[in-house]
Amino acid sequence: MTRPLRIAVAGLGTVGAGTLQLLQANAAVIAARCGRSLEVCAVSARDRAKDRGVDLGAAVWFDDPAAMAAKADVDVVVELIGGAEGAARKTVEAALARKAHVVTANKALLAHHGVALAKAAEAAGLTLGYEAAVAGGIPIIKALREGLGGNTIRRITGILNGTCNYILSTMRATGRDFADVLKEAQDLGYAEADPAFDIDGTDAAHKLAILTSVAFGTQVDIKSVHVEGIRHISSLDIQYAEEFGYRIKLLGLAERDEKSGGIVQRVYPCLIKPDVPLARVEGVFNAVVAEGDFVGKSVYEGRGAGAGPTASAVVADLMDIAAGRRVPTFGIPATALKVLATVPVDQHVGEYYVRLRVVDRPGVFADIAGAFRDEDVSMESVLQRGRSEKSNVNVVIITHETQESNLLRALKRLQANAALLEPPHMMRIEDLA
Ligand code: NAP
Ligand code: HSE
Numbered sequence: 001m002t003r004p005l006r007i008a009v010a011g012l013g014t015v016g017a018g019t020l021q022l023l024q025a026n027a028a029v030i031a032a033r034c035g036r037s038l039e040v041c042a043v044s045a046r047d048r049a050k051d052r053g054v055d056l057g058a059a060v061w062f063d064d065p066a067a068m069a070a071k072a073d074v075d076v077v078v079e080l081i082g083g084a085e086g087a088a089r090k091t092v093e094a095a096l097a098r099k100a101h102v103v104t105a106n107k108a109l110l111a112h113h114g115v116a117l118a119k120a121a122e123a124a125g126l127t128l129g130y131e132a133a134v135a136g137g138i139p140i141i142k143a144l145r146e147g148l149g150g151n152t153i154r155r156i157t158g159i160l161n162g163t164c165n166y167i168l169s170t171m172r173a174t175g176r177d178f179a180d181v182l183k184e185a186q187d188l189g190y191a192e193a194d195p196a197f198d199i200d201g202t203d204a205a206h207k208l209a210i211l212t213s214v215a216f217g218t219q220v221d222i223k224s225v226h227v228e229g230i231r232h233i234s235s236l237d238i239q240y241a242e243e244f245g246y247r248i249k250l251l252g253l254a255e256r257d258e259k260s261g262g263i264v265q266r267v268y269p270c271l272i273k274p275d276v277p278l279a280r281v282e283g284v285f286n287a288v289v290a291e292g293d294f295v296g297k298s299v300y301e302g303r304g305a306g307a308g309p310t311a312s313a314v315v316a317d318l319m320d321i322a323a324g325r326r327v328p329t330f331g332i333p334a335t336a337l338k339v340l341a342t343v344p345v346d347q348h349v350g351e352y353y354v355r356l357r358v359v360d361r362p363g364v365f366a367d368i369a370g371a372f373r374d375e376d377v378s379m380e381s382v383l384q385r386g387r388s389e390k391s392n393v394n395v396v397i398i399t400h401e402t403q404e405s406n407l408l409r410a411l412k413r414l415q416a417n418a419a420l421l422e423p424p425h426m427m428r429i430e431d432l433a
Helices: 014-025 027-034 065-071 086-097 107-123 140-147 162-174 178-187 202-216 235-243 307-323 364-374 404-415
Strands: 005-010 038-044 060-062 076-079 101-104 153-159 247-256 263-272 285-292 296-303 349-359 379-384 392-399 425-429
Touching (some): 005 086, 005 307, 014 038, 038 307, 065 076, 101 107, 107 202, 140 153, 140 296, 162 247, 202 247, 235 349, 349 404
Parallel strands (some): 038 060, 076 101, 263 425
Antiparallel strands (some): 247 263, 349 425
16 A cells, blocks of 8 residues: 555644544545545644544644644645634645645635635645535535536536524524524534624635636636625514515525626525525535536535534545545636626626515605606515504515616615615525526
8 A cells, every 4th residue: 555645734623623533433444445544643723732522643733833834744734724814824835835735624715815826736736625615515626626527617506604504594494583593503613713704795705706716717706706694684584585485595606697708706695486406405504506508407415514524525635635636726727717807796687675664654655666666676576564563664575677776776765765764675586496
């Protein structure tokens, strides 16, 4: 058998400890499949005294992960610290500089520095593996880059953040409030160190930017992703959506715009019909629908966060390195990745959900109808509950297909109306049939 693949692991939190556990539990099957064993020779984290719940064996401890990456006698450095800058970036750059392969679960790092890091890795003949960075345990990078490699991809749609999907589906199923369910997702190890990255859509945007690059051969371009999170979604919106026959999901969508030749990259909560595959994806599960010109639609589903699923993806990358399987980081050489113009979100055309909390008095509905009429936005359904004790009501509107810029102008007119008690709540309705 070839000599073991020597590995250094930086970060021993949820994913780091999970990776060590997997490597130990399945050492024999992994070695059989790679033709060599995988050996963790060095580790680094902040607190040496912390019990990680896993045997660190004879691995050499480093307080400084970048020093470990620069000095430890290893073939691969696994970065499981997190964050686009700081210790994570220094560790990865140090590893590539001394010609060690890199495996990371860090989507923030890839979204911000993916092209530069891929260029450095490819120039040195090294692998930069990041399967764990997108959709947890789903092998979506391999699926898109290799399994669907013969297709022109038309569209990618996905539930890319386990924490948000856990929150939305638990709120819908139990009626519990947002903050309570977020705390539970944090306790389960799903959320980012700063959960604002999850609930504000940033984490899903990082993942979408990476998927877009692999699917469309473009440079990872996080700045062009339109991002909205789920902070503002209340149980009320979830209930109203149900009444109109929809579910609310935080989706990432990327597609080529045939008309302009540009690219659409958007993350936002939206309403989808309950009978499409993504609507049935609940809890911490993620799913990605890839549409290719020859394969048609294919759906990938699995746990999107947590120690086990993420470790599974980290180890898959390590096994590719051990077995000598290597493809360009984003599917084509990093130097050949294209830059495409972004299609602004106000050019989006579709149906919309709008909720307006207004004073309950005569004439208010006429004002709403007038603003919509003046901006050429047609209403498909309207719901207004009976008079409330607090003399304010929610008016919920589903529009016919319209351009977003028209709806935004109508809502702007209404914001000047004293009867409106809070800014309008607006979500897109995505037709995923
Ligand atoms: P975590 O539980 O917070 O673990 C982070 C680890 O990094 C800890 O062991 C911490 O050390 C160590 N660390 C932080 N700063 C350090 C520094 N300056 N020097 C040395 N070590 C440092 O995070 P995680 O959930 O495992 O996530 C790790 C990465 O995986 C992130 O990029 C995350 O986005 C990604 N990811 C996470 C999941 C998930 O479900 N959790 C899924 C997919 C991808 P101490 O333990 O000593 O504090
Ligand atoms: N915080 C992320 C999520 C971890 O909830 O999806 C997996 O990337």
